Every structure is written in structure tokens, then in C-alpha cells.
Amino acid sequence: MMNYEHIKSFLLTILIISSIILTYSIWTYQPDYELLDDQSVNEVTIARKDELSNVISPIKLYYHTDGSHYSLYDVDDVKSTSDVMKSWQLYNLRDPKVYTDAGLDDLLNEQGKVALIYPDQIPFDLFRTFITFEDKDIPVATFDRIVIEEEFTNSDSGMIYFVNTEERRVYGCSIRGRDLEEFMASLGNQQEKWTLSYPLKPSVYETIYLPQxxxxxxxxRYVPQELSPELFKRALFSEPSIVQSNMTATGEEYTDSFNLMKVQRRQQALTYVNPAQExxxxxxxxxxxxxxxxxxxxxxxxxxxxxxxxxxxxxxxxxxxxxxxxxxxxxxxxxxxxxxxxxxxxxxxxxxxxxxxxxxxxxxxxxxxxxxxxxxxxxxxxxxxxxxxxxxxxxxxxxxxxxxxxxxxxxxxxxxxxxxxxxxxxxxxxxxxxxxxxxxxxx
Structure with missing residues (x-):
């Protein structure tokens, strides 16, 4: 009798353990969705891929020094200076401060400062994909200016500021001394490109520097080369084999009965619309x-x-x-x-x-x-x-x-x-x- 009870307990234990293992396997099973997705994507190369850090760039640079204001307007020149930021290691990102209009105007335009001007807001979490922050916690916030103090704040570090001009919000951050020196040296190498400028103030919220x-x-002058609509059809439609095309007065239209791709010859443009996603x-x-x-x-x-x-x-x-x-x-x-x-x-x-x-x-x-x-x-x-x-x-x-x-x-x-x-x-x-x-x- 005792042996029978032992055997029954043993079998029950085995069943429980098997159930736990099976349940865990179901919970933790992850099918290879990425592989399936890759196999279902139409691999089409229309031109080239790019790097995010090449597409997101400051478009102007203002430098306030020696009692004057200088500008770089050519984005290629701006990038030659700002690309050194990719090797920066930033640390001690401070909590934001909200500035008054006058206070923000001083920060952006006072002597001894370099301002990198972005065309619109940049999320911190995106920026950190090509700039190193030692801080683990990065704010869920955006900025459209970076202000750099040209002088060290102490013997081995400097200060930069991430500025959201819409919210008047400023995040101070420390930069290594050697990174600051490298940036200023890169800016100095562009000195022959600096344009002597003066401030135009359309309002208390904005200062624009124009050449004196x-x-x-x-x-x-260029001869344009047309990109192939056929390649876009293969790239944008999930089932390009069923897509029908028609000539129109302005170009061509492609449709799979759900989505529409229009080629406009006069504008040399392409428009793709997925109405179900409106x-x-x-x-x-x-x-x-x-x-x-x-x-x-x-x-x-x-x-x-x-x-x-x-x-x-x-x-x-x-x-x-x-x-x-x-x-x-x-x-x-x-x-x-x-x-x-x-x-x-x-x-x-x-x-x-x-x-x-x-x-x-x-x-x-x-x-x-x-x-x-x-x-x-x-x-x-x-x-x-x-x-x-x-x-x-x-x-x-x-x-x-x-x-x-x-x-x-x-x-x-x-x-x-x-x-x-x-x-x-x-x-x-x-x-x-x-x-x-x-x-x-x-x-």
C-alpha cells in the first residue's frame, strides 16, 4: 500500500513538473517574426540608404565672439563642424529650467557662445542614438538649439545647453574638455567661411543673423534623371503583381483597388496614398x-x-x-x-x-x-x-x-x-x- 502511494505521488509530481515546463514554453515562445517579415518584404533599391545622423543636422551656426557675430549658412560647412559631436561623451544632464524671454535671448546670443540651429524639434531619445550620454535617464523632451560655451567652466570640462525655444526650456549638460577643444578647433578651421553678421529681431522671441x-x-544647371515609377510600385504596394496602371492627363495612376500611387509629370513628383490609414x-x-x-x-x-x-x-x-x-x-x-x-x-x-x-x-x-x-x-x-x-x-x-x-x-x-x-x-x-x-x- 505504501509503495502504491509512493508511486502515485511520484507520477503526480512528474505531471506537475511537465505542466510547468509546458506552460513556461508557451509563455516564452517567440516565433521568428523578423525572418517571416524579411521574407515577405519586396527588396527594392531605388537610390540609396542613409544614416540618421546625416539627415538630422543643424542648418545654421552662429558664433558670438570678439564683440561680433558670425554665421555659417552653408549646411556642408555647418556639418563639417558639428559632425565632431558624434565622438562626444556628455554627462550630468541637468533638470530643465524655464527661462524668461530676456534670459533666453541672453543665453542664445551673448558673447562667448556658439549656437547650432536645427530646423525643428529633435527628440533627446533620437539624438542619443548618435551622441553618447553617460546619463541613463534621458528626458522625454525635445530641443531645437544647442548652445556651446567656448570657455571651460573648470580645468577639464565645459558646458552646453539644449534649448527648446517654443517652451523656453533649457537643459544644461557637461562636456569633456577635450571634446570642447576639438569642436572649437573644427570651428576655427572654417574661419574663412565665417560671414560677419548682424541681428534682425522680428519679435522678442526670435533673433535671425543676416550678412552685413x-x-x-x-x-x-542639371539634367534631371527620372526615378522609375515601376520600382516605386514594387516597393510601396504589398502585392505589386496585381497593381493596375492607367494614363491620366497629368501622368499615370497605379492602384491595387485599395491604395493609389500617382505620378505627376509636370511637378516631377510621386504621391502614394493608403486611404484605409486616414x-x-x-x-x-x-x-x-x-x-x-x-x-x-x-x-x-x-x-x-x-x-x-x-x-x-x-x-x-x-x-x-x-x-x-x-x-x-x-x-x-x-x-x-x-x-x-x-x-x-x-x-x-x-x-x-x-x-x-x-x-x-x-x-x-x-x-x-x-x-x-x-x-x-x-x-x-x-x-x-x-x-x-x-x-x-x-x-x-x-x-x-x-x-x-x-x-x-x-x-x-x-x-x-x-x-x-x-x-x-x-x-x-x-x-x-x-x-x-x-x-x-x-x-
């Missing part, structure tokens, strides 16, 4: 910028040099702008931005250029002399239809226009002054339009 003298900027209400997404970058990377869609320009959390929208020779490109008709709008859990709308810059052609005039900042300021203050307080940025950019010689399309890129007015970039037609012209909104 006229500036010479090169002109360019958001019923917009909610902020913390990783908009990263997933937009990843989306373009999945089909190697970086056809030229593009930089991050704008994020709109409410509309779930991210924009990247084309740059040529260090300056932004603005198309009168031709598209010069990539714009992604997100739906509930997938892309809703994707708009982009359908070209890449091909052969560079010689120009009759090598460069153009742009008016000084003072002349730009005089022009804009005389305009009755422009409120200076609604101007949030000013930049040198290329106006993209087309010509056709009967055999091929040619892109002309001519330097101009542009200003950001109530969220829209407009061309300041100073020379050819001194009596005042109604500006046309650009991409």
Missing part, C-alpha cells in the same frame, strides 16, 4: 521622425541630399527638404521635399520628387551676388503685406525652375533670399521686384 555685406553664391483624429506619436526616416530607408529612397526640416505631431507629418551644394532648394512647380503623413499604424500619404540630379551643365554666369541682410531687411520692412513679427526664419536658398530645349529638361538653380512666413517659405524678389510682387507659396 552682399554674398556671392554659385549658380547650377486618421480619424490626430494623436501625437513620439517616434514620427525615426519611423519616417526608416520608411524611406526601407526602399533606399534617398535619391539626393535631403535634411530633416519639419515635424507636425498633431498632423502626424514629417518633411525632408532637398539641398544642393549646402543650400535648400525651393521649387516653383517642381517638387523639392519628401513629406510623410502617418495614419493609425501605417503610412497614410507619401509625397516626394521623382527625379535625382543628373549631369551638371556649365552656366554662363558662375555666381550671383545676393543683396546684403540690410537690403533684405529694408525690402521686407517696406512691404505692406508682410508683418515682420510673422517672419520666423530667413535663409539663402536655390530657386528651382525648368527649361526644355526640345530634347531634354534642364533644371536651373539660382540663389535667392527666402523667408519663412506663417509656416510657408516665400521668395524675397528684391532685385527684380522692388515695387512689390505678390509672392507665391513654395514647397
Amino acid at each position: 555685406e552682399a554674398v556671392e553664391i554659385e549658380k547650377f 486618421p480619424e483624429q490626430y494623436t501625437a506619436s513620439p517616434n514620427l521622425l525615426k519611423k519616417s526616416f526608416d520608411y524611406i530607408n526601407t526602399h533606399s529612397g534617398w535619391s539626393d541630399t535631403f535634411y530633416y526640416e519639419r515635424v507636425d505631431a498633431y498632423q502626424q507629418l514629417v518633411r525632408f527638404r532637398l539641398y544642393i551644394q549646402g543650400y535648400p532648394v525651393f521649387g516653383d512647380v517642381t517638387r523639392s521635399v519628401m513629406e510623410l503623413a502617418w495614419g493609425k499604424d501605417q503610412i497614410y500619404r507619401y509625397e516626394r520628387p521623382l527625379y535625382t540630379m543628373g549631369l551638371q551643365l556649365p552656366t554662363e554666369e558662375i555666381s550671383v551676388e545676393l543683396p546684403s541682410g540690410y537690403e533684405f531687411e529694408t525690402w521686407i520692412r517696406k512691404r505692406d503685406d508682410i508683418m515682420l513679427s510673422d517672419v520666423s526664419d530667413v535663409t539663402i536658398g536655390y530657386r528651382l525652375t525648368e527649361e526644355n530645349n526640345g530634347q531634354e529638361t534642364i533644371f536651373n538653380l539660382e540663389p535667392n533670399w527666402y523667408y519663412l512666413y506663417n509656416g510657408t517659405w516665400l521668395r524675397a524678389s528684391i532685385k527684380d521686384d522692388r515695387e512689390g510682387e505678390i509672392n507665391v507659396g513654395l514647397e
